[in-house]
Amino acid sequence: MAKALLLMALCLLLTLATVSHPVKDPLKVEGKVYFDTCCANFETFATTYIADALLVSSPQADCAIASPSRDRARVIVTSYNSITSSNRYVS
Template identity: 40%
Template sequence: MAKLGLILALCVLLPALISASRPMSQPFLLQGRVYCDTCRAGFETSATTYIASAKVRVECKDREQKLLYSMEGTTDSTGTYSIRVNEDHGDETCDVVLVSSPLGNCKTADPGRDRARVVLTRYNGIVSDTRFANAMGFMKDEVMSGCTMLLQSLMEEED
């Protein structure tokens, strides 16, 4: 009986453990943008600028909020970051968070826009390997001139 249990473990459990520990052959490509809120509006406007060389980090945590995975990325000249994730994080909660801005007058993370939730699993019906995160932003220290008129025009369009 013990031999049967050992054979069963070798035939079933060992291959499952090996495949679970290997990196995925098709990694996820996580993409998003980082902006500077020049009007301190709390959202992207036509006056928004995108930040090159901003740092972001993807973090995946378990149910007890224990950090299980972390990887940093940097934005390109268009304010876009791309991070390759080689693991499936189906049972984890993953967020992209702002780390730092290279702009001296735009370093304060916008509360509520300082992180973006992402789904990093193949078991959800999404066919593509590319995952998109909502844009995240820093706020400029002082409101740029012309923002009052811009925000008023947005409010007029809303009516």
């Protein structure tokens, strides 16, 4: 019984030490939001980039509809994938 209690205490201590460890270099996700002026569903020379915009809303009244195929992006948010930078880029 004492060994089991000691083992549980050791596991709890290791778990607390792992969880409380701060991340030394947090990951940063960056991306761009743009207004598709040509309705081409890709960036062109006439593309207007929108600062401080969320995909659910836009500061420009004529740019309120998100393209169904470009309304989200998958980002690999881990440090264990051979990417040396802490930045992750989304288009």
